[in-house]
Amino acid sequence: MQITITGLKKHYHSEGKTIRALDGVNLTIEANKIFTLLGPSGCGKTTLLRCIVGLETPDEGEIKIGDTIVWSNEKNIYVPTEKRELGMVFQTYAIWPHMNVFNNVAYPLQNMKMPKDEIAKRVAKTLKFVQLEGFENRPATRLSGGQQQRVALARALVAEPKVILFDEPLSNLDAKLREETRKELRMFLGELGITAVYVTHDRVEALALSDMIGVMRAGNIVELGTPKKIYFDADHQFVADFIGRANLIPAKVTEETSEHSLVTTAIGSVVCQKRSFDPSDELTLCIRPEFLDFKPASDAINRITGVVEQMVFVGEVYESEIRVGTELIFAKLDPQTTLKEGDHVTFSMKPEHCLLVSR
Amino acid sequence: MERRHSRLTYTLITIVSLLTVAPVVMLVIGSFSKNLRAFGDFTLSKYIAVYTDPMLVETAGNTLVFVLGSAAFATVLALFLAYLNNRTNIPFKFLFKVLSVVPMMIPHVLFAVSWALLLNPSNGILNMWLQQLFGLAKAPFNIYSMPGMIMVEGLLDLPIAYLIISPAMASFDVSLEESSRVFKGGPMRTLFKITLPVLRPAILAAFILCIVRVLASFAVPSVLGMPGRIYVLSTYIYRTVTMSLIADYGKAAAIGMSILVLSITLIYIYRYYTRFSDKYVTISSRGFKPAVVELRKGKIPLFIMLIIISFILIVLPVLVLLYTSFIPYIMVPNGQAFAAMSLANWRTVISDPISIKSLGNSLFLGIVGATVGSFLSILVAYVIVKVKTKASGFLESISFLSFSFPGIVIGIGFMWFFVRTPLYATIWALFFGYIATYLPYGIRPMTSAFVQIHGSLEESSLVCGASFATTMRRVVIPLLVPGIVSGWVLMATMFFRELSLSVVLSRPGTEVLAVQILRFSEDGQWGKLSALGLIMIFFSTLMVVGVNLIGNRFKPGEAKDRKPA
Incomplete structure (x- = not known):
């Protein structure tokens, strides 16, 4: 089911200050896709999710789930949370401690007044799906973090909602379990093919899970796109920086051809992929460390020489900083390299990897 | 070290056993004895006499209604106030802190009396005022009734439930x-499937603790129940030993046995539930922020309700006593009443030798009793926390035994005990009785203080060549000051206003304040009662404030050494 959000505003007042948690958000979340709201803490992503589910009331705007308006201040419509027919996985899982696994998962169906044998059948099927068969009578207080997570997922899926919402569901798991669960979640959601809205501040989670990512900052959606678009082709410096490690160098366009732009920067002139910008925009050159080529051909474009200032061995690579003029360029060097601190080094950057973004 | 610890443990076991186990044993033997002078002369006659008394059925019924009603009222009100405080945006939240602490400083007997002054059917101030206002033929409310008792007792137990x-x-x-x-x-x-069930362990714990307290309650049943001839078990015992021609301590012990057994059972259930509640708390994950329910239309009415409850619990009793202490007889506050105001009641009380004697006794018991009690509590708490042996576990269980003792019942047990010693009818009978009954209140804050002191602090002192006594004095006790202060204050205020144990053990010459106030109340001497009651509240507050000030002077330098909890 498609979710349409128009002009959504939500302001908080605390200690005389106004915090614009949502500052007029317009967003269409396509049906049957996994959509991720990504952003730093305090950007409004959780508030937006809570508005969709109805746990928070916006100040202005409209929210439509499918063809039903669930909230509109103009039309004075408010559909309470329990009538919105959504599924949700909470950050804290919110597994009810006084119930066993069966009752936790059966709760939505019991509220739908479904016959008992039908409930039993559906719960069994869902628990099998999340690989928790045989856990029906386990008290909720005796589940591990990963198991609680699966119960939370089972509970969100059992009533077969058209939309399922995730509020940072992996943030309470330890690193190893988080990686495994992320893979499983990707598989589960792939099989189900329902609309999923996923909130996270973890860029790897967002890239790995999503069909579409919306990056948020200060109550606004800054950029919208597929994971590849967001990673390789961001329009904004904030997005490019947030989604992964990048060298960001202020740049000015001096020449333009049909395919390329020539910019001057602190590390010299660089030939970039051409992009159109508003003439008033200030620009930044963005280049990711993995695209620095340390074995450049002698006629390569964008050949740059610098001095290795720092090398830190972290296993799979050397994380190193290379001084070029006033800039420090972050690079990942082959762990077998013979380079050492103080050495001069030359690298090149392909124009298609040199991305101009607006500041 | 080990040997010293075990010697200390066994000494304490002996002392605490004498204080808490002895009265229970005496109560049991007493209940099977013919009379105080024929101790140990086995008979079942007392049980037969008491449990076939036709009055008992009515008394037990009253007790059941009174206990369940008050406990339910206190718990529901506490639940409501806790919700308002923690989950809504109601203004003036500090009121909740005041509500949960201040009522403990007003003695129960005075709180009950202030309601009798307001709502008694013949000349209750509020009743008379309402009669004048609406031209009613008779008083609209009667506080000398079961609903009246339940309301007042419920309000008294509200803070503990909260x-x-x-x-x-x-x-x-x-x-x-x-x-x-x-x-x-x-x-x-x-609300019914999630919120209340998740909170169930805490709600049940509060409810059970309230039941135990109401079962032991004597102030409200004696001040508000007895005038209306509504007897509950505690007043039934009181009547058995004071109002019949021959005081029958055997019968009192026999009836007391069933209250004691019930009380101990309930405390076990309470402990079971409080253990359970920890389990629920741990599951709540980190990083949640308590969502506040926006009160919109309900904000003002709920706030007014909160103000009224605070007023009723804290201001009203003191106000009523203050007013009554200045007027010659009970009347509605009006020009005539203000014209008749004088210091007459105050003068009579100050020149009344028994009132002055009772004040002196209560001050002695409060200050000296709490000091000795605190000292014993420090030692017991030390052994419970630091010495982990079977013997120290046994010491813990006998020390907390008296937590479930209803004052009047254990008073009967002490009666059987003290009558065989030279302590009988002396102030020391009350002295030891108080310490025994309220020992858990002294130990509890000290054990939590000891838990915070790391063992290496003591060990390093011993390594430095200090003796055990020096280690206690120089290292352990200074770190315990906050715990000692709260333990002392709890004990001192409880001793100062003790009623239910005292009505059994107090004799001419060993009168205490609460008993004297009960006498005034039985005689309807409201003016003198109010003056004495205010003196009582004054000294009680003075003790609490004074000791907290002294405690604060110890804190700053020492607190740095403390391991964060």
């Missing part, structure tokens, strides 16, 4: 409720 429920409500993970809403549970269903 102190148990409020922390549970504060640590409640709101996403549990939110997830219920998402999964199609409406507000009512969420």
Whole structure:
């Protein structure tokens, strides 16, 4: 089911200050896709999710789930949370401690007044799906973090909602379990093919899970796109920086051809992929460390020489900083390299990897 | 070290056994004895006499209604207030802190009396005022009734119920409720299927503790129940030993046995539930922020309600006593009443030798008793926390035994005990009785203080060549000051206003304040009662404030050494 959000505003007042948690958000979340709201803490992503589910009331705007308006201040419509027919996985899982696994998962169906044998059948099927068969009578207080997570997922899926919402569901798991669960979640959601809205501040989670990512900052959606678009082709410096490690160098366009732009920067002139910008925009050159080529051909474009200032061995690579003029360029060097601190080094950057973004 | 510890442990076991186990044993033997002078002369006649008394059925019925009614009222009100404080945006939240602490400083007997002054059917101030206002033929309310008793007792137990429920409500993970809403549970269903069941351990713990306290309650049943001839078990015992021609301590012991057994059983259930509640708390995950329910239309009415409850619990009793202490007889506050005001009641009380004697006795018991009690508590708490042997476990269970002792019942047990010693009818009978009965209140804050002191602090002192006594004096006790202060204050205020044990053990010459106030109340001498009651509240507050000030002077330098909890 498609979710349409128009002009959504939500302001908080605390200690005389106004915090614009949502500052007029317009967003269409396509049906049957996994959509991720990504952003730093305090950007409004959780508030937006809570508005969709109805746990928070916006100040202005409209929210439509499918063809039903669930909230509109103009039309004075408010559909309470329990009538919105959504599924949700909470950050804290919110597994009810006084119930066993069966009752936790059966709760939505019991509220739908479904016959008992039908409930039993559906719960069994869902628990099998999340690989928790045989856990029906386990008290909720005796589940591990990963198991609680699966119960939370089972509970969100059992009533077969058209939309399922995730509020940072992996943030309470330890690193190893988080990686495994992320893979499983990707598989589960792939099989189900329902609309999923996923909130996270973890860029790897967002890239790995999503069909579409919306990056948020200060109550606004800054950029919208597929994971590849967001990673390789961001329009904004904030997005490019947030989604992964990048060298960001202020740049000015001096020449333009049909395919390329020539910019001057602190590390010299660089030939970039051409992009159109508003003439008033200030620009930044963005280049990711993995695209620095340390074995450049002698006629390569964008050949740059610098001095290795720092090398830190972290296993799979050397994380190193290379001084070029006033800039420090972050690079990942082959762990077998013979380079050492103080050495001069030359690298090149392909124009298609040199991305101009607006500041 | 080990040997010293075990010697200390066994000495303490002996002392505490004498204080807490002895009266129970004496109560049991006493209940099978013919009379105080024929101790140990086995007979079942007392049990037969008491448990076939036709009055008992009515008394037991009254007790059941009184106990369950008051406990339920206190728990429901506490639940409501805890919700308002922790989960809504009601203004002036400091009122809740005041509500949970200040009523403990007003002695129960005075609180009960102030309601008698307001709502008694013949000349209750509020009753007379309402009669004048609406031209009613008779008083609209009668506080000398079961509903009256339940209301007053429930208000008295509100703070303790609140102190148990409020922390549970504060640590409640709101996403549990939110997830219920998402999964199609409406507000009512969420309340009954999620919120209340998750809080159930705390609610039940509060309810059970209230039951135990109401079962032991004597102030309200004696001040408000007896004038209306509504007897509950505690007043039934009181009547058995004071109002019949021959005081029958055997019968009193026989009836007391069933209260004691019930009380101990309930405390075990209470402990079971409080252990359980920890389990629920741990599951609530980190990083949740308590969502606040925006009160919109309800804000003002709920706030007014909160103000009224605070007024009723804290201001009203003192106000009523103050007013009554200045007027010659009970009348509605008006020009005539203000014209008749004088210091007459105050003068009579100050020149009344028995009142002055009772004040002196209560001050002695409060200050000296609490000091000795605190000292014993420090030693017991030390052994409980630091010495982990079977013997120290045994010491812990006998020390907390008296937590479930209803004062009047254990008073009967002490009676059987003291009558065989030279302590009988001396102030020392009350002295030891008080320490025995309220020992858990002294130990509890000290054990939590000891838990915070790391063992290496003592060990390093011993390594430095200090003796055990020096280690205690120089290292352990200074770190314990906050615990000692709160333990001392709790004991001192409880001793200073003790009623239910005292009505059994107090004799001419060993009168104490609360008993003297009960006498005034039985005689209807409201003016003198009010003056003496205010003197009581004054000294009680003075002790609390004074000791807290002294304690604060110790804190700053020492507190740095303390291991964060």
